[in-house]
Amino acid sequence: MTVITGLGIIAPNGLGTERYWDATLSGRSGIGELDRFDTTGYPSRLAGLVRDFDAAQYLPGRLLPQTDICTRLALTAAGWAIEDAGLDTAAVRDYDMSVVTANASGGFEFTHREFRKLWTRGPEHVSVYESFAWFYAVNTGQISIRHGMRGPSCALVTEQAGGLDALGQARRTIRAGTRVVVGGGADSAFDPWGALSQTAGGRVSADPDPATAYRPFDTRAAGYLPGEGSAILVLEATESARARGARAYGELAGYAATFDPAPGSDRPPGLGRAASLALADAGITPAEVDVVFADAAGLPELDRSEALALRELFGAGGVPVTAPKSLTGRVFSGGGTLDVVCALMSIRDGVIPPTFGTRSVPAEYGLDLVLGTARQTRVDTALVLARGRWGFNAAVVIRSVEKGS
Amino acid sequence: MSRTMTIDELRDLLVECAGGDDAAAPAGDISNVPFEDLGYDSLALIETATRLKLERGVVVPDEVIAQARTAGELLAEINERIAA
Amino acid sequence: MNRRVVITGMGVRAPRARGRDAFWELLSAGRTATRRISFFDPSPYRSQVAAEVDFDAAAEGLRPAEIRRMDRATQFAVVCARDAVADSGLDLATVDPHRMGVSLGSAVAAATSLEREYLVLSDSGRRWVMSPDQLSPHMFDYMIPSVMPAEIAWTVGAEGPVAMVSDGCTSGLDSVGHAVALIREGSADVMLAGASDTPITPIVVACFDAIKATTTYNDDPAHASRPFDATRNGFVLAEGAAVFLLEELDAARRRGARIYAEVGGFANRCNAYHMTGLKADGREMAEAIRAALDEARLDATAVDYVNAHGSGTKQNDRHETAAFRRSLGDHAYQTPVSSIKSMVGHSLGAIGSVEIAASLLAIEHQTVPPTANLEVADPECDLDYVPKQAREHRIDTVVTVGSGFGGFQSAMVLTRPRGQGERP
Numbered sequence: 001m002t003v004i005t006g007l008g009i010i011a012p013n014g015l016g017t018e019r020y021w022d023a024t025l026s027g028r029s030g031i032g033e034l035d036r037f038d039t040t041g042y043p044s045r046l047a048g049l050v051r052d053f054d055a056a057q058y059l060p061g062r063l064l065p066q067t068d069i070c071t072r073l074a075l076t077a078a079g080w081a082i083e084d085a086g087l088d089t090a091a092v093r094d095y096d097m098s099v100v101t102a103n104a105s106g107g108f109e110f111t112h113r114e115f116r117k118l119w120t121r122g123p124e125h126v127s128v129y130e131s132f133a134w135f136y137a138v139n140t141g142q143i144s145i146r147h148g149m150r151g152p153s154c155a156l157v158t159e160q161a162g163g164l165d166a167l168g169q170a171r172r173t174i175r176a177g178t179r180v181v182v183g184g185g186a187d188s189a190f191d192p193w194g195a196l197s198q199t200a201g202g203r204v205s206a207d208p209d210p211a212t213a214y215r216p217f218d219t220r221a222a223g224y225l226p227g228e229g230s231a232i233l234v235l236e237a238t239e240s241a242r243a244r245g246a247r248a249y250g251e252l253a254g255y256a257a258t259f260d261p262a263p264g265s266d267r268p269p270g271l272g273r274a275a276s277l278a279l280a281d282a283g284i285t286p287a288e289v290d291v292v293f294a295d296a297a298g299l300p301e302l303d304r305s306e307a308l309a310l311r312e313l314f315g316a317g318g319v320p321v322t323a324p325k326s327l328t329g330r331v332f333s334g335g336g337t338l339d340v341v342c343a344l345m346s347i348r349d350g351v352i353p354p355t356f357g358t359r360s361v362p363a364e365y366g367l368d369l370v371l372g373t374a375r376q377t378r379v380d381t382a383l384v385l386a387r388g389r390w391g392f393n394a395a396v397v398i399r400s401v402e403k404g405s
Numbered sequence: 406m407s408r409t410m411t412i413d414e415l416r417d418l419l420v421e422c423a424g425g426d427d428a429a430a431p432a433g434d435i436s437n438v439p440f441e442d443l444g445y446d447s448l449a450l451i452e453t454a455t456r457l458k459l460e461r462g463v464v465v466p467d468e469v470i471a472q473a474r475t476a477g478e479l480l481a482e483i484n485e486r487i488a489a
Numbered sequence: 490m491n492r493r494v495v496i497t498g499m500g501v502r503a504p505r506a507r508g509r510d511a512f513w514e515l516l517s518a519g520r521t522a523t524r525r526i527s528f529f530d531p532s533p534y535r536s537q538v539a540a541e542v543d544f545d546a547a548a549e550g551l552r553p554a555e556i557r558r559m560d561r562a563t564q565f566a567v568v569c570a571r572d573a574v575a576d577s578g579l580d581l582a583t584v585d586p587h588r589m590g591v592s593l594g595s596a597v598a599a600a601t602s603l604e605r606e607y608l609v610l611s612d613s614g615r616r617w618v619m620s621p622d623q624l625s626p627h628m629f630d631y632m633i634p635s636v637m638p639a640e641i642a643w644t645v646g647a648e649g650p651v652a653m654v655s656d657g658c659t660s661g662l663d664s665v666g667h668a669v670a671l672i673r674e675g676s677a678d679v680m681l682a683g684a685s686d687t688p689i690t691p692i693v694v695a696c697f698d699a700i701k702a703t704t705t706y707n708d709d710p711a712h713a714s715r716p717f718d719a720t721r722n723g724f725v726l727a728e729g730a731a732v733f734l735l736e737e738l739d740a741a742r743r744r745g746a747r748i749y750a751e752v753g754g755f756a757n758r759c760n761a762y763h764m765t766g767l768k769a770d771g772r773e774m775a776e777a778i779r780a781a782l783d784e785a786r787l788d789a790t791a792v793d794y795v796n797a798h799g800s801g802t803k804q805n806d807r808h809e810t811a812a813f814r815r816s817l818g819d820h821a822y823q824t825p826v827s828s829i830k831s832m833v834g835h836s837l838g839a840i841g842s843v844e845i846a847a848s849l850l851a852i853e854h855q856t857v858p859p860t861a862n863l864e865v866a867d868p869e870c871d872l873d874y875v876p877k878q879a880r881e882h883r884i885d886t887v888v889t890v891g892s893g894f895g896g897f898q899s900a901m902v903l904t905r906p907r908g909q910g911e912r913p
Contacts, residue, residue, distance in 0.1 A: 037618050114695075151758065151759070153759045199624070200632075390635065
């Protein structure tokens, strides 16, 4: 059995678990105008931006010249998660600690600068750090080095599903015998090249109003907003957590990943199947689920598809559904993990955060979407869903320790 | 002949290339402190050597860079080449 | 679940080697595929040698729309996946799509397309803030490389678990290890797994120039990659891909499939030491080798051949030699060790899979591919590196290893199934 014993969060609407959770319940949004460069002519200028994060305050100076923003977010959040878990890494054998991170766009801003140096000044000007600050495995490697973790480790890329896939892989690693895994996701790409490239996907909202631009499941939903951030957790074998007297926020009780049929196929999409498989993996029925944290794509076709999958599984209005990510934007690899943190906090505090921004939900969706204000209710079991562009689906079941297997 | 480099200038260049503006930042006379103790690895020194070449035209060969254990040793190599 | 996983199909695109048979011909002849870079003018670069693939996407059967949308590395991967399916003889119509998955590795993924689009968007680097009207609709696919396994999934109709495993230069071993884990645990019955990288593009050449990791034997490209040789001075950048079809042993036997090998064990470790540096003692790679052998329930003396990482940097060759001594003990001195990077260069994340392909073919042909260009070994590298000429050798068990930036160290044990001396 795998429990979660530490949380490290850097979200557009809050640094640290408590500030993020408070923002999530009270509706403090991290969506704002992209002001890091002149965005004139850019099709979308809104994003979920981390604004009050000064990496120099949290990381050794030696690490700054060699890291992109996404790695600074990952390293800092990993440090916070380990601290939160009360884990003394020196007291655990190095091979019993692993790192599994998801990442979607690598060290994009860093590499943009190096591309520019290469093409404006010449090859000799390219930094010695480019060879690893860019690549998708950088966060796993840097966290491993900083905390002396030498167990089986990896980096996954599955677009927005990555954060949940990393947690699934972390649990797989624990089942194979590793005691502790630092796992989650981090992403950021809001330099001029990265910000523009995000819009090439064709799904980013062009609505200029931060309050309405990303309103999943709304009748007028018109796209999503991208975000940046990092959510890194400490996952641990139950016996390990128990032996050191650690507090467990909850259990990672189920996980599954599926993939949609090829475009143009008349076969059904795979999100509902991922959810069913994750519930079966956790050994529970849909009736036992107290809340669903939805993928919440923010595009009518995808919202409808998710709503129908939920209706099929739970019946119309059969379970409260929410999407706190309308306050952060879709944080790529960090997004699924942020939702898992919400699930754990919902369990702790007996409250479901609402979906801000969304007002009217088509009746045909058959959704009990939590709107307006947080809903007070006991939460023991949460289902968290995430989809990645091109067809990735991941589902995770989080349970309270009392209900755990 | 160009002006020789001071240990302070070398320290500033190291910090610029490889960081160090924190509690563990090198202060005072770092001439005899091993690079390892200052937290500068081989990449830090390669980056520094590249900058020396691009900005000051001083070429310190790879083997020499690899063998310098302290800032003092590296500085001597640099200044020997500036003087030459 | 106690399921055993075997490889029954492969597809390979390696430098000067289109397909499995051409690949083995190159390796067994000890020919090198390294040459002066032809994709762009390499003269401003420190290292001007690479192992390029002469790849004709249209001749490979890719449609114009596919060629337009897919990055070069994705094209390689899709072509190899098709080959792997055909080679396995598995009729995909008999496979439940929900039980089929994809695990693809890549270190720098769409680097080629990223650089091309960068130059368009930035007016050849002149603009920091870019021109939105120049934006390609495919730029998002190049920025986020999970489109690569997605394209394979669409090609074969997989709807089970699909992921990209991007562990730098161990991606190609780790992606296959990941696929094995998924079949063993019951998440899938059939996996397409492998890796692809096409990094011969100015930015990647420049970033290895910067750390002086690549060779400077620019005047002698054919002999530039010299793993374990006393005169080696860095690796030769390459491109390539290999994708395998993996399935459960009993299912493969039931359908009478030709089995290349069983993946008996896989393990990876991190050195937690340095993003690019290696400690000379080889401790973590040795641990990965031991763990992979444990999983395969074999001891060191069972190893008949070690397919080395053998990149041809001084630091790697010594680190790795130490790791073999440490994990295999005296048996390391009785075991042939070779590096095919001497012939096909180092294709970053892809090479782990390309080396699995070489290992499978070594088992099939009962022949160890040589380490080309090895004249006089580094005195600190004192094992049997099979210099220059392939060697017939009984091979039931291969250990193939990888080492990469980020500190990743991986090892895989491949074994010839019992009673399968000959291919049908």
